Amino acid sequence: MIPRVEIIALGGTIACQPDAAGAGVAPSLTAADLVIAVPALAGRAVVGARDLANLPSTEIDLPLLFALAILIRAFEQDGTEGVVVTQGTDTIEETAYVLDLLHNGRLPVVVTGAMRNPSLPGADGPANLLAAVTCAVDPACRDLGVLVAFDDTIHAARWVQKRDTTSTGAFWSPAPLGWLAEGEVALYARAKRRAGVSVPTDAAVPFVPILKPGISDEPRLIEAAMAAGAAGLVLDLAGGGHVHTDWLAPLSDAAKRVPVVFASRTRGGRVLGGTYRQPGGEIDLVSRGLTGSGDLDALKARLLLMLLLMAGRPDEFALRASLSLPALTS
CATH class of the missing domain: 3.40.50.1170 (L-asparaginase, N-terminal domain)
Known part of the structure; x- marks a missing residue:
């Protein structure tokens, strides 16, 4: 048939x-x-x-x-x-x-x-x-x-x-x-798949902006986004996930109130989590309560965070942001 x-x-x-x-x-x-x-x-x-x-x-x-x-x-x-x-x-x-x-x-x-x-x-x-x-x-x-x-x-x-x-x-x-x-x-390959996200039909779409700082960019947009009612923030950062030290205080404050995710603006490779320990490096950001985007670029990290916020399950972000296959066991 x-x-x-x-x-x-x-x-x-x-x-x-x-x-x-x-x-x-x-x-x-x-x-x-x-x-x-x-x-x-x-x-x-x-x-x-x-x-x-x-x-x-x-x-x-x-x-x-x-x-x-x-x-x-x-x-x-x-x-x-x-x-x-x-x-x-x-x-x-x-x-x-x-x-x-x-x-x-x-x-x-x-x-x-x-x-x-x-x-x-x-x-x-x-x-x-x-x-x-x-x-x-x-x-x-x-x-x-x-x-x-x-x-x-x-x-x-x-x-x-x-x-x-x-x-x-x-x-x-x-x-x-x-x-x-x-x-x-x-x-030639099969991607890892997880259960879908169940979003309530009456859930409001949250405001989750993407901020992409460049050289000499001041962190004013963090304060503006929070004042505008952001339910979360996604940072599209340099390299493996690094930001100027001027951004650290407002990011730390924001992370106490809403989920803050950082991605890499390179759009290639996994965001780092344990290599660079200087202020503004990914180790420092994680210690301040920020979450790395795993294998996701900023566009997809934002969408995942939005759906999880709507579903009341933002704590699942890190698990769902890991797209790679699990390590083989003998």
Whole structure:
């Protein structure tokens, strides 16, 4: 029996068309339009098409993602074999990670989009959509959580990052799970997976800003954020997680009141925890009550902290921020 896949469209470049005056493009194509543009989908699955939004991806917010997660659960309960989400690429690394934190099911959820809108030569949306549906129906992709399929590469949502503004190969992760080879899924790895975060439907979205200090940057934003009602702070710091000593007093004060997480602005490698002991080094920050972001960059650390605050479980941050596989035991 041919599998059933639901495509849920949120808008983005993959759904863009030029306006009548030729002054740029904006999302307007529907999920059904995207399906019609890729006849090869019919050979992969019985495809359903649903529009949940038609927005630039910077307009996507947590309430929309909560509604999307509920819809995905309903599709799984109805026997759907896989779900594909199409959206703008600007926030794919964030939305895919949120969905991964919320998704407890077994079915593949695959997020994709396009870097070139359909009016351009070499538009990549159709190929990415076909690749995403191919992943969504492949049994090997079950129990992997949320994936991002882009440029024939399969990424785990918890690792993926957008690293270029225009390249069709903009998405990167330190260890992709696999590739599409001759139109078929070829997996090379499986990412560690944890139970999803259960967020109450009536929980308010907390204010958790990211602060990214540079040279000679004064710590005024810490005080401003706290005065504005921040429920937590995420610091995007230099190197392995280091900050100027002028920031230490206000950070220490903030950490007594709300969770304060520090990440590395390099966006590569794990934030350090026990190497540098100078004032402002990561050992000093931990001693002041701050928490390292583990394997997460600042964008994902913020989202994890927000969901855990909404769930009333911020103490789980350090455990969930460790994405690496456990050490092998003999």
